[in-house]
Structure formats: C-alpha cells, structure tokens
Amino acid sequence: MDAEIIAVGSELLTPERMDTNSLFLTKKLNALGIEVRYKTIVGDEPERLAAVLRGAMNRSQLVIVTGGLGPTEDDVNRNVLAEVLGRKLREVPEVRRRIQERFASLGRTMPENNLRQALVPEGADWLPNELGTAAGLWAQQGGATIVLLPGPPAELEGMFEAQCKARLEKLAPKERILTRVYKVVGLPESEVDQRIAPIYKAYQIPVTTILATPGAIEVHLRARAASEREAEAMLNELGDKIELALGDHIFSSHGESLEEVVGMYLVMKHKTVAVAESCTGGLLSERLTRTPGSSNFYAGGAVCYSDDLKTKMAGVPRSLIEENGAVSKPVAQALAEGIRKRAGASIGIGITGVAGPSGGCPEKPVGLVYVALADEARTQVREFRFPGNRERIRYWATQAALEMVRRSLKS
Amino acid sequence: MDAEIIAVGSELLTPERMDTNSLFLTKKLNALGIEVRYKTIVGDEPERLAAVLRGAMNRSQLVIVTGGLGPTEDDVNRNVLAEVLGRKLREVPEVRRRIQERFASLGRTMPENNLRQALVPEGADWLPNELGTAAGLWAQQGGATIVLLPGPPAELEGMFEAQCKARLEKLAPKERILTRVYKVVGLPESEVDQRIAPIYKAYQIPVTTILATPGAIEVHLRARAASEREAEAMLNELGDKIELALGDHIFSSHGESLEEVVGMYLVMKHKTVAVAESCTGGLLSERLTRTPGSSNFYAGGAVCYSDDLKTKMAGVPRSLIEENGAVSKPVAQALAEGIRKRAGASIGIGITGVAGPSGGCPEKPVGLVYVALADEARTQVREFRFPGNRERIRYWATQAALEMVRRSLKS
Numbered sequence: 001m002d003a004e005i006i007a008v009g010s011e012l013l014t015p016e017r018m019d020t021n022s023l024f025l026t027k028k029l030n031a032l033g034i035e036v037r038y039k040t041i042v043g044d045e046p047e048r049l050a051a052v053l054r055g056a057m058n059r060s061q062l063v064i065v066t067g068g069l070g071p072t073e074d075d076v077n078r079n080v081l082a083e084v085l086g087r088k089l090r091e092v093p094e095v096r097r098r099i100q101e102r103f104a105s106l107g108r109t110m111p112e113n114n115l116r117q118a119l120v121p122e123g124a125d126w127l128p129n130e131l132g133t134a135a136g137l138w139a140q141q142g143g144a145t146i147v148l149l150p151g152p153p154a155e156l157e158g159m160f161e162a163q164c165k166a167r168l169e170k171l172a173p174k175e176r177i178l179t180r181v182y183k184v185v186g187l188p189e190s191e192v193d194q195r196i197a198p199i200y201k202a203y204q205i206p207v208t209t210i211l212a213t214p215g216a217i218e219v220h221l222r223a224r225a226a227s228e229r230e231a232e233a234m235l236n237e238l239g240d241k242i243e244l245a246l247g248d249h250i251f252s253s254h255g256e257s258l259e260e261v262v263g264m265y266l267v268m269k270h271k272t273v274a275v276a277e278s279c280t281g282g283l284l285s286e287r288l289t290r291t292p293g294s295s296n297f298y299a300g301g302a303v304c305y306s307d308d309l310k311t312k313m314a315g316v317p318r319s320l321i322e323e324n325g326a327v328s329k330p331v332a333q334a335l336a337e338g339i340r341k342r343a344g345a346s347i348g349i350g351i352t353g354v355a356g357p358s359g360g361c362p363e364k365p366v367g368l369v370y371v372a373l374a375d376e377a378r379t380q381v382r383e384f385r386f387p388g389n390r391e392r393i394r395y396w397a398t399q400a401a402l403e404m405v406r407r408s409l410k411s
Numbered sequence: 412m413d414a415e416i417i418a419v420g421s422e423l424l425t426p427e428r429m430d431t432n433s434l435f436l437t438k439k440l441n442a443l444g445i446e447v448r449y450k451t452i453v454g455d456e457p458e459r460l461a462a463v464l465r466g467a468m469n470r471s472q473l474v475i476v477t478g479g480l481g482p483t484e485d486d487v488n489r490n491v492l493a494e495v496l497g498r499k500l501r502e503v504p505e506v507r508r509r510i511q512e513r514f515a516s517l518g519r520t521m522p523e524n525n526l527r528q529a530l531v532p533e534g535a536d537w538l539p540n541e542l543g544t545a546a547g548l549w550a551q552q553g554g555a556t557i558v559l560l561p562g563p564p565a566e567l568e569g570m571f572e573a574q575c576k577a578r579l580e581k582l583a584p585k586e587r588i589l590t591r592v593y594k595v596v597g598l599p600e601s602e603v604d605q606r607i608a609p610i611y612k613a614y615q616i617p618v619t620t621i622l623a624t625p626g627a628i629e630v631h632l633r634a635r636a637a638s639e640r641e642a643e644a645m646l647n648e649l650g651d652k653i654e655l656a657l658g659d660h661i662f663s664s665h666g667e668s669l670e671e672v673v674g675m676y677l678v679m680k681h682k683t684v685a686v687a688e689s690c691t692g693g694l695l696s697e698r699l700t701r702t703p704g705s706s707n708f709y710a711g712g713a714v715c716y717s718d719d720l721k722t723k724m725a726g727v728p729r730s731l732i733e734e735n736g737a738v739s740k741p742v743a744q745a746l747a748e749g750i751r752k753r754a755g756a757s758i759g760i761g762i763t764g765v766a767g768p769s770g771g772c773p774e775k776p777v778g779l780v781y782v783a784l785a786d787e788a789r790t791q792v793r794e795f796r797f798p799g800n801r802e803r804i805r806y807w808a809t810q811a812a813l814e815m816v817r818r819s820l821k822s
Contacts, residue, residue: 011620013447015438016592016631018429027426036424037459041450048448055466181427209422220427275714281700282693285714289692292768292801300720303686303696303712305705309754313713313724343720357703390703 001172002037003029003062006052008077009151010043012067021066021149021156028160032168033175033224034062044068046076046083053084057144062171067151069134071113077148078137082121085141089119095126099133127163131155136163145171175224178231180206180239182219183252185403192217195245203238214392215399216258219246251406258402259287265409266297266347273405274343275301276314276335278326279353279369284398299345304335314338314350325364327352329381332370336381340374347408348374349401355390369397373404380404412583413448414440414473417463419488420562421454423478432477432560432567439571443579444586444635445473455479457487457494464495468555473582478562480545482524488559489548493532496552500530506537510544538574542566547574556582586635589642591617591650593630594663596814603628606656614649625803626810627669630657662817669813670698676820677708677758684816685754686712687725687746689737690764690780695809710756715746725749725761736775738763740792743781747792751785758819759785760812764795766804780808784815791815 005026007019019041026036037060042052049068056063068077082089096118103110117133120126127136127147132155137148147164149156184192189212196219200208206223221238225231243250251261266273275284285301288294302313307326310316315338316331324330332350340348353369360366365385372381382404386396416437418430430452437447448471453463460479467474479488493500507529514521528544531537538547538558543566548559558575560567595603600623607630611619617634632649636642654661662672677684686695696712699705713724718737721727726749727742735741743761751759764780771777776796783792793815797807 011622013437013450014590014631014633015434015441016629017622018431018434020429023426023429026424030426037454038463039424039452043448051470052449059462179426211422211427218427220425222425280697281705281709282696282712282714285693286691286697289714289716290802294692295716295770298692298716300716300724301693301714302724303693303700303714305700305709305711306754309711312753313711342723343717359706391701 001034001061003034003064004038004040004056004060005036006049006056006063006065007039007041008044008049008065008068009041010045012041013043019066021151021153024153024157025064025066025160028165029062029168030177030179032165032172033177034168034172035177044074044076046080049076049080050084053080053146057084057142057146061144062168063144063146065146065148066156069117069136069148069150071111071117071133075116078116078119078121081124081137081139081146081148085121085124085139087122087124089121091115091118092120092126093118095120095135098128098135102133127159129155129159130162131158138164138167175226176228176231177222177224178228178235179223180221180235180253181255182221182239182242182246182250183256183258184217184219184246184249185215185251185258185399187217187246187249189217192219192246196242199241199245200238206234206238208238214395216251248407248410251403258399258406260291262402262405262409263288263291263294263297265406267293269409271346271409272297272299272343273347273349274299274339274345275349275351276304276310276339277301277349277351278304278310278335279355280351280394280397281305281355283394284349284351284401287398287402299343301343302339310335313342315342327354327364327368327370329370329372329383332372333374333379333381336372336374337379346375347405349405350374351397351401353384353393353397355393355397357390367393369393369400371397371401371404373401373408375408412445412472414445414475415449415451415467415471416447417460417467417474417476418450418452419455419460419476419479420452421456423452424454430477432562432564435564435568436475436477436571439576440473440579441588441590443576443583444588445579445583446588455485455487457491460487460491461495464491464557468495468553468557472555473579474555474557476557476559477567480528480547480559480561482522482528482544486527489527489530489532492535492548492550492557492559496532496535496550498533498535500532502526502529503531503537504529506531506546509539509546513544538570540566540570541573542569549575549578586637587639587642588633588635589639589646590634591632591646591664592666593632593650593653593657593661594667594669595628595630595657595660596626596662596669596810598628598657598660600628603630603657607653610652610656611649617645617649619649625806627662659818659821662814669810669817671702673813673816673820674699674702674705674708676817678704680820682757682820683708683710683754684758684760685710685750685756686760686762687715687721687750688712688760688762689715689721689746690766691762691805691808692716692766694805695760695762695812698809698813710754712754713750721746724753726753738765738775738779738781740781740783740794743783744785744790744792747783747785748790757786758816760816761785762808762812764804764808766801766808768801778804780804780811782808782812782815784812784819786819
C-alpha cells in the first residue's frame with residue numbers, strides 16, 4: 001500500500017518553518033507496512049490544494065492531509081475535501097456538542113467561527129480530537145482513502161494513535177516494515193562502510209543506509225516482510241553480522257543517545273560522575289543531566305572558563321597552569337582529579353581546549369581539546385583535534401568525553 | 412514569478428531525514444521576489460520523478476530540483492530531465508575535464524561511473540560546482556525554467572550563490588520580498604495577538620504571522636513591493652507600531668537569540684556573569700557560552716546538583732538548605748550571591764527547581780523554579796511554574812534567567 005502526505009500551510013513555504021509532522025506519520029505508516037512515496041507542501045489556497053489533492057488521489061491509495069482544520073477562514077481543508085469529493089458539507093450535532101463542551105470546560109464562550117469545525121462532508125467519518133476542537137476527517141472515494149488530520153503535533157499524534165492506526169491496520173497489507181538503527185562512535189564513515197559493505201551488499205533486504213550525524217555514524221537497516229516476525233528475523237540475521245564487524249564501536253541499537261547509554265552504565269555499576277569543563281561551557285553537564293533521574297549518577301560540575309576558577313572550583317594548582325598553559329594535558333588531568341575529589345564522585349572528567357573561532361595559535365590551534373578521565377585506579381588523558389566550527393568542536397569534545405566514560409565502564 | 416522545489420532522494424521519505432535545502436532556497440528566492448508555491452519530495456525513482464517534474468513545469472515558471480546528481484545508478488535526475496525535455500544527453504568535454512582534474516588534485520583515479528556526471532541534455536547549460544564533481548543543469552522549455560542542483564548543502568549553496576542568483580535576477584520580476592522577525596519574551600501568544608492584531612489587521616502588506624516557538628513568541632512581517640526600498644519602508648511603518656505596542660518585550664528584530672542579545676548587553680556595559688544552577692544542569696552556562704567571544708562576559712559556573720556542592724561551590728550555608736529545602740527562594744538567592752562572589756563577576760545567577768518527571772511533591776511540584784539575580788546593588792528572586800516536560804522546563808528556566816539579566820542591564 002502506497003501513501004502520500006500533503007502538509008497544508010502557507011507558513012510551511014517560508015524559510016522559517018518546515019513540516020515535521022510527516023516524520024511522525026512516516027514512522028507510524030512504515031510500522032504498518034505502508035510506504036510513503038511523496039510528500040507535498042502547499043499553502044492555504046483552495047485551488048492549489050484542490051489540484052494537489054486530486055493528483056494525489058489518482059496516484060496513491062492513502063492520502064494524509066495535515067493542517068488547515070482550524071476555525072478561521074484560512075483553514076480551507078474541510079471545504080476543499082468536500083469540493084474534490086463532490087459532496088456537501090453538513091453540520092454534525094455530535095461534533096458541535098463536543099466543541100461547545102470543550103469551550104465550556106475552559107470557562108469560555110465559543111466564537112461562531114468554531115462551528116465551521118463541526119462540518120463534515122456527506123458519507124465521510126469524523127475523528128474525535130481529545131486535545132483540541134478540530135475533528136479529523138476520514139473519507140473514501142474511487143479506491144483512495146483520504147484522511148485529514150489537525151496540524152498541531154500533539155493533536156495529530158493523539159488522533160493518529162487513537163483513531164487512524166486501527167482503521168489502517170484493517171486496510172493495510174499484512175506486510176510490515178521494521179527498521180533498526182545502530183549508532184557508532186570512534187570510527188569515521190569510510191571505515192564503517194569499508195568494514196560492513198561486503199556484508200550488507202549480499203542482502204537486498206534489509207536495505208542498509210549509512211548516515212553521518214553530528215558525533216556519530218548511523219547504520220540504518222530496513223526490512224519489509226510478510227510478518228513482523230519475518231522482518232525481525234531478517235534484521236537479526238544481518239544485524240548480528242554488522243554488530244560483529246563493528247564490535248563495541250556500536251553504542252546503541254535502540255535509538256538511545258550516547259548520554260543515555262552512559263547514564264544507564266553509571267546506574268548499573270553504581271557509579272557517579274562529576275565534570276570540570278572549560279571550552280565546552282557546560283554542555284557536558286547539560287547532556288548528562290538531560291535524562292530523567294540523572295541525580296542518581298551525576299554528582300555535579302564546574303564550568304571553569306578562567307584560570308582563577310580552575311583553581312577555586314577544581315583545585316588546579318596555579319603553578320601548573322602557569323607552566324603548561326590552560327589548554328594542556330596536565331591541566332585536563334588536574335581538572336578531572338580535582339572535580340572528582342571535590343564532588344566525591346567515582347569518576348571525574350576534565351575538558352580544556354580551544355573552541356574558537358578566535359583564541360587559537362600555531363601550537364594550540366582551534367579544535368585542540370584535551371579530555372581527562374580520573375577514576376579510583378588512574379587518570380587517562382587524550383588529545384583531540386576536531387575540525388569544524390565552534391558548535392561542532394564543543395559537541396565532539398563532549399561526545400569524546402562520554403565515549404571515554406562508556407569505555408571505562410565497559411572494561 | 413512562482414517557483415516550486417522538488418527534493419529528490421529516497422532517504423528523504425524515511426522517518427529519519429528531511430529536506431532542509433528548501434529552507435535555504437526559499438530564503439534566497441524570496442529575496443529575489445520569487446514566491447515558493449509548492450515543495451515536493453519524491454524518491455530516486457525515474458517514473459515518479461518524471462511525472463512530478465512534468466506536473467511542476469505545467470504549473471510553475473521556475474522549478475528547482477535538488478539531489479540525484481551523484482555518480483551512482485541511484486542518481487537519476489540527469490536522465491529524467493533529458494527524457495522529460497525530449498532531448499538527448501551529450502558528454503561535455505569541459506565538464507569531463509573538470510571532474511578528472513578534481514580527482515587528480517585529490518591524488519585519486521576517477522571511477523568510470525563519474526563520467527555520467529559529464530552528461531548534459533542538448534540545449535541545456537551546465538553549472539560549475541566548486542566543491543564537488545556534480546555539475547548543475549539549467550534548462551528552459553515551454554515558458555518554464557528548470558534548475559538541477561546537487562544535494563549536499565555546501566555544494567548547493569555555493570552553486571546557487573555563484574551561478575543561479577545572477578541568472579535569476581535577470582528572469583525575476585523587479586519585485587522584492589523582505590521579512591522581519593520580532594522575537595518577544597515575557598508575554599503569552601494570546602496577549603501578543605491582542606496587543607497587535609488591531610494594528611496589523613489594517614495592513615494587507617506586510618503580511619503578519621504570529622508563531623509560538625520554544626521560549627519566545629515570534630512576529631513575522633513579510634512585505635512584497637516593487638523595490639527593496641519600498642518593501643523596507645512598509646516593514647518600517649508597520650514595524651514601528653508593533654515595536655511601540657510590544658515595547659521592551661521585543662528582545663530581537665534581526666534574528667538574534669536571547670543569549671546573543673544578553674551577551675551583547677554584557678559586553679556593551681563591561682559586565683560579567685556567573686551562574687550557579689541546579690535543575691537546569693549546565694544549560695544556562697552552555698547557552699551563554701555558545702556565542703564566540705563569550706569569555707569576555709562569562710566568568711564561570713557551577714552545576715550544583717547536590718546540597719553538598721551548593722555549599723562547596725557556591726558557599727550556600729548548610730543551615731539555609733536544611734531550613735528551607737534546596738528548592739526555595741533563599742537558596743536561589745544564596746546561589747546567586749555565592750557564585751557572584753566566588754567568580755568575581757558583576758552579576759550572579761542562581762537557579763533551583765524541580766525539572767521532573769519525578770522529584771515533585773504537592774508543595775514543590777514539577778515545574779516550580781526559583782531564579783535569582785544578584786548584582787552590586789541588590790538580589791532579586793522570582794518564582795516560576797513552568798508547564799511541560801523536563802526539556803521544556805529546563806529551557807524555560809534558562810530563558811527566564813536570561814530575560815532577568817537582559818532587564819537588569821537595560822534599566
């Protein structure tokens with residue numbers, strides 16, 4: 001079964017906004033064995049939308065239209081659907097009642113405008129919206145199924161899960177599409193490809209794609225099969241070989257971020273971590289504390305931009321900085337050891353480097369970063385030279401630090 | 412002149428990837444007075460692409476196709492264009508030579524595959540690529556101009572600037588489209604609309620749109636006029652009235668982020684800031700240090716998750732925490748004052764709160780955050796109750812803190 005998605009909204013044709021609902025929908029449709037073949041973005045203009053909708057109904061079995069169901073005159077989808085289907089719009093009392101109740105429960109009176117949202121083309125079904133006043137619509141004509149969903153992501157997602165999934169399961173083929181994403185750290189893209197190309201090229205299914213993302217290489221496997229079990233078995237067969245080839249460079253196979261994986265390891269091993277960072281400006285602490293429950297493994301951190309604070313907050317001897325410079329192996333080491341002691345943590349991390357764009361010099365260029373990890377046994381320091389701009393250098397430095405923690409906990 | 416953009420690539424129809432080149436292109440086209448009316452995303456499938464391209468040439472004067480110009484068999488755009496135009500592909504020696512030279516300069520031999528990239532439909536122009544081997548294509552037929560650009564953003568952007576802009580300026584109308592974005596903080600969306608709707612509704616041009624983004628409300632003005640000067644004058648006329656109505660709730664009118672604005676104020680006033688944060692886990696320090704040159708105004712920070720570190724790093728008296736709890740006004744105040752003193756900064760910020768999802772209780776629910784600002788004159792503390800999830804609460808808390816700094820520096 002082939003689907004296409006039409007996102008409606010003039011704001012989606014400006015440089016500032018883009019359609020993201022289609023990512024959610026694609027994921028959900030794929031899980032039902034439905035492929036998305038086209039995505040179209042069009043403004044709130046009845047004639048253009050009508051032409052796009054007609055074209056879509058001719059070439060696709062399932063057409064999902066998002067946005068344009070609001071109460072204002074800009075919101076044309078309801079009327080365009082009725083026109084394209086050649087059916088009349090009728091007010092549905094049950095929808096009207098639900099809209100009125102929603103306003104009443106918020107202690108507000110309903111503007112007349114909102115009654116537009118109670119209009120449903122003859123013969124079409126309406127889909128209740130638990131989070132807003134815009135009902136969805138579900139219509140069939142000439143072999144095509146057309147579904148209109150509201151634009152706000154929470155409303156769209158809730159309505160899809162509660163209303164569309166079960167209906168689509170009845171329509172959709174028995175086939176299933178499953179994907180698996182391996183996230184790989186510590187190997188360049190070319191090296192990943194060199195290691196696994198001979199393996200995945202022997203398989204038509206799953207389809208394998210390699211993507212470079214900030215801080216990690218991702219290997220995507222995508223299997224389409226007659227059943228979930230069969231697709232799963234295909235993923236396992238190829239996946240096992242890929243896991244063997246990439247070994248512990250794979251840090252995640254279920255979508256977890258590196259900081260989540262590190263957090264899980266820390267909790268499992270009953271360890272805590274503390275951070276003293278300079279050029280990363282708080283980013284490592286921020287990433288470690290993104291995860292709920294991070295107070296179980298994150299002890300605390302210092303952002304010591306100045307030499308003075310390196311001494312005050314992480315106990316780095318002033319003489320050490322004077323002798324070696326703030327960006328140096330010994331200072332990274334002292335930051336890690338100092339913050340570990342100060343915070344009473346099992347592991348201390350120290351980061352010092354030049355994030356740029358200014359502040360570099362021939363001996364210590366932009367991109368030079370030292371990361372140190374201190375634990376009860378020893379302190380290790382690594383030197384990195386990251387390419388790219390300030391944002392990239394900062395991100396890669398935290399990625400390198402997290403990877404050092406992951407490796408120290410695995411061994 | 413109406414344009415549409417077709418992004419080609421099967422990976423752009425998966426849940427993991429999306430077309431972002433069209434944002435760059437839209438911005439550049441708008442600046443030339445060209446509106447984008449449709450965006451279509453289609454896979455690397457010759458038949459589907461050919462149909463989409465034919466449809467686009469029928470309805471739009473300018474069709475920009477991105478991606479699909481690589482050297483592999485997946486890259487079908489060149490062939491599809493020739494087919495749709497009904498013209499033959501011919502190898503262009505100059506393009507061939509450039510590809511060979513590029514490989515030679517990298518010390519590599521050219522695979523035979525790459526010669527596909529030297530093929531150009533009869534009567535079409537080729538566009539040199541300074542950053543890769545894929546030449547672009549420029550063709551005209553039946554009143555439509557069709558431009559094929561490579562998918563990698565750097566190559567596409569370079570080619571657009573160097574090759575397409577000047578050509579489009581000749582084709583495009585004299586009209587210009589300018590936009591202005593006001594970013595507003597400290598007012599809910601409904602209040603912003605209430606204040607400015609009576610003003611902007613009197614104007615057909617500029618078109619005004621209000622968007623809620625994380626941490627700020629944005630007011631977009633978009634003016635189309637016969638010249639840049641005229642469009643600018645229209646933006647100024649409406650913009651001045653909007654600025655008056657929203658006053659100093661507007662923190663930016665040229666796209667700057669709140670942390671950039673705060674950084675500029677700090678530098679202008681020769682002040683520095685230091686941060687002691689708990690529930691935001693380093694995010695405030697990270698935001699303040701995103702900007703290049705932040706060492707001129709950011710003194711340092713502490714991420715004090717535990718009570719112990721609040722005492723050790725920011726000098727918060729243990730008794731104060733015991734009496735009031737870690738999430739309290741007095742502790743926020745002590746964090747701000749303590750870190751200010753410790754870091755020798757002009758301004759100290761203290762943040763303590765419950766980011767959730769766990770850790771809340773009836774008296775101190777998830778979303779409760781205290782933010783304190785200490786300067787030479789006094790310490791102010793504000794209590795917030797932020798809705799939403801952990802990520803949102805953390806972001807809003809840093810937004811509130813930055814806004815307090817901005818206000819303290821303005822007055």
